[in-house]
Each structure stands twice: as structure tokens, then as C-alpha cells.
Amino acid sequence: MKVVPAKFYVGRPEVVARELLGKLIVRKIGRQRLIGRIVETEAYLGLDDPASHSFPGLTARNSVMFGPPGRAYVYFIYGMHYCLNVSCEPDGQAGGVLFRALEPVSGLAEMARLRGLPDGASPRLLTSGPGRLCQALGIMRDGINGMDLTSPKSVLQIADDGYVPEGVTVTPRIGITKASDRPLRFLISGNKSVSK
């Protein structure tokens, strides 16, 4: 199992989003390691994508999207949820991939605790949805936004254990009002942890 290098993220978001399927998100909290397999992603493009946070141009909030590839972009939405993205494209160009769902692999009891669910709760409820997966991994803006996901020292990383998805399904993106027709959502076909 090795950390995915920064050059992986230099490409276009729709390519990176597709290739991230099957990779692992590794979250270190103290001695614990919470691990989930990426089963659903969405690509958000740059200045030509009205649904993207980078569409209005560079602001304080979206600056990570315009920065170097492989960094965590975390934002707060609907007054109570966080969402996790990774920046793509070279430094100076906007683009990113939203993580929409994981399949829990390791640390399920701690994920349930962070979610406020009883130990032994259905794995589906832990990390199927962008807000849920952030809560299950203890991800918020402070301390995580801007973090380099390609550094072995980071407490949040993307890793590759060689797993290759059998099938990939492409659909329009979910929960957006603008540009909701573009096929930029990617998921592992038939996976139980994909969001609704």
C-alpha cells in the first residue's frame, strides 16, 4: 500500500475522479487508522463549470482549488456539514474532485462513535454521503483544509493497495442546481456504500 503521488492529481478532474475509484482514504487520529475505500466521486471543473465553487474566480474560500494538486479542500455547507475534495490540475488552475462515498475498511467502531451511532451500526450509514464520510473520519475545516494528501506525514492521505474496480458507472452529479446534466459523477457499479 503506497501513498498516491502529487502527479496523479495534475490531470483533468473528470479523469482523476474516475481513477480515484478503488483507492483508499487513510485518516490517522492518534494511534488509530480509519480507512475507507473510495466508491463514489464527482468532478468539479474550473472557470467553465457553473456548479463548481471555483466558477466565480479566486476567493478566500476556494483558494485551495486554485493551488497545487493533491491538497484537501474542505468546505462547510447547509450550516452543519463538511465536504471533502482534492485539488486537481497544475498550480494556478482550478479544479477538484468531491469524495461522495466510501466503503468502510478499518476502524468501523470509531467511525460509528464519531457519527454518533451505536457500535455495530450498518456500515452503509457510516460513510455513504459526502457529509457522512467527513463526520466518520473526523474531518472539518480547521486543520484539514489545504493539507497535502500526498505526504506520508499527513494525517489524511490517499493510498493505493492495487485494488481495481470491476465496473464503473457514470451519471450526472447529485444535489446541484446548475450544470446538473453533465456526466461527472463516477461510482463503482453495484457497490452497496454508494450514496442515494
Added chain:
DNA sequence: GGAGCGATGTCCT
């Protein structure tokens, strides 16, 4: 099991 809806903070106009 599905439709409807309220909660609630931050950012940008």
C-alpha cells in the same frame, strides 16, 4: 421505502 421539509453557518452579492 419514498416524498417532503426543517435545521443551521458561511460566503458572496
Added chain:
DNA sequence: GGACATCGCTCCG
């Protein structure tokens, strides 16, 4: 002041 890349609860069948 309004929109928002969401979630979980209620109510109905």
C-alpha cells in the same frame, strides 16, 4: 439577504 456539492426525521402507504 439569499443560496447552498446535505442529512435525518416525519408522515404516508
